[in-house]
Amino acid sequence: MGFRFVVEPWTAAAPKRRAALSLCTALAAAGVLGSLVFALAGVAPGAAWLAMARGALGSAYSLSEILVKAAPLTLTGLAVALCCRINLWNIGAEGQFVFGAIASCAVGLFAPAWCPPHLLLPLALAAGAAGGAAWALGPALLKARLGVSEILTTLLLNYVAVLFMEHLYFGPWRDPEGMGFPGTAELPDFVWLPTFGDTRMHWGLPLALVLALALWWLLARTRWGFRARVLGESPKAAAYAGFRAVRITVTALCLSGALAGLAGAGELLGVQHHLQDGLATGLGFTGIIVAFLARLNVLAVPFAALLLGGMLVGADQLQTDLRLPGTAILALQAALLFGALLGEFLAGKRVRVVRTGKREDRHGA
């Protein structure tokens, strides 16, 4: 006679309980795996976590830097979460981020002189959103019309976007005053996103928060949101109800692309002010972790973005104080994503111990 564990679906679990369980599992798994990474690197895990906390929360400056990181991460997190809520996988936030930056850069560089300067910033932001949406349009149409996997198309277009951006700043958009180095000229300051005080925090963050609220409203309170959710849960039911699947799919993916594009525009107009090497360093991909940590709840996305931002800022300290390699933070991010997925898996299930000696188990009831 022995025992075995049975993992079975647990539909009766209350949503709040599931959310709490999922989040706790995610953080606990990240904590354990992260500690393991630290220990393997030869550092006391406690000291490492403390150093990270000090790096992230130690000063008003570091706190402001977390918010600088949280702005694009909130937007890319929203982009991924929106699609996943309706069972679409947008792995292309990175490419849409890049295309948003390219489009807003074009406004900054080539706006005609007669255009009033105070119109240029809103125009550049709108161009960023449009650029991101445009980069998502191809995969959206392929998915909606021909059933081509959006996972593959959005993923592969990331690389195309980065190559295209490099072509621009190595070639036609290269700063003529730049001594032959890659990168565009600095954008005129009237397209810069205003910052708060002496910090680098810019208006991208409040914008992202407003958009998170708007997205919640769209999904939870509008007819479009309802139809989209039905389509995600059951395409057959949506078809039976006469919902226009093609239109909903295309709109959702483009909206998602627009959010990621805004993230790119914000990073360009708010922080970097040049299109240059190092603009695309994975904020779009990190958005996937943000979205899953938030359990695809758009209102939780900003909090998940803050946590990730804090990790990224705090990780500086791991290198300077403890001489850990710069790649340690990548392992931590992976631990967090793994934890989030594990938490999500376990939250919808329950584990039961079954005695294998029982008759009904052996023969099946």
Next chain:
Amino acid sequence: MRAPKISAVLLSLAALALFSLTTAAQPAWAAAKKTRVAFVLLESINDQGWTTAHHDGIEYMKKSLGNQVEVSYTENVLSPTDAERVIRNYARQGYDIIFGTTFSHMQPMYKVAAEFPNVKFMNCSGFKTRPNMGTYMVRVEQGEYLAGYMAGLMGFKDVGTVATQPIPEVVRGINAFTLGLERGLTESKTKFDPNKVNTIVWLKSWRDAVNETTLAEVLVAQKHDLIRQMADTSDSSKAACLKGVPAVGYGTDAAKYGASCALTSTIFQWGPVYTDIVKQVMAGTWKSEQIFSGFEGGGVGLASFGKAVPKAVAAKVLALKAKMAKGDDMSFVGPIVDQAGVERVKKGQKLPDQELLAMRWFVKGVFGKLPE
């Protein structure tokens, strides 16, 4: 009666410990404040290329300056957004000098340098300066010229180059290699096609695990007799070795990373550069300047020659190297003609540094276009 005794002993011990600690600390503290040096690195220190070369330089500087310096570095700083935070953090912590090791650290450093006038900043491969911010770069063209000269003396007349990104550093490297190659071919009385001694294919990246190998193999298939690696890793050299064609490495010693057929490698030696700059900071003589270090300052080097290089060739190359180390830089002395046949440098004249730093044209003999 025993308890007070023990506590008294403990107390006196503690006092003694405290006393010895303070006295021990006092002389070190008073003797010399350590100079605090920080580096912002592009990639990981074991990338076998650009950042490894800088890390080697940091280790060299630490060894030569010993405990007079306190050194910290941050890896994987690709994004200018992150660079600004990392640089500002070091400045806020009161580091005496902060090094940015790549072009994309220039803009953020330029911004932070304005906020911290008492901190010194040095950026590698850039051009913006402030009273407290200078630049440093090595004269890649000197090493390239010698590597080309060696290849020419050995009779290689149809070199295939796996080039990286079309920026001035790479362009003048290709040009210098070609000029050296033509000189070597002329001296060894080898006949060559004056329009095509060095064929360029572009990787359009600093490193690309797949294409470095693929492009090298394509060049070998096109019957090029020597593969010139310019990428960060030695993969294109290794691919050449596997196909039985010799190679020349770039940045770090390719033979050390598995390319046994490498005839030599041109090497960036940041160590002497870093040591000199930090010494100036310690002595209080540092001033903002644009350092450009060649064989004379120890900024570039040639890896030891491979077995296939004849002794006579090695001797000739080393003789030229000794001349360069004495300040006689012949890498860009005219007459130099560009691809279109226009004379760019007159006979006996030398191309000025400002033009080298912004170079965007190929010399005659380079086969391939500069992407626009």
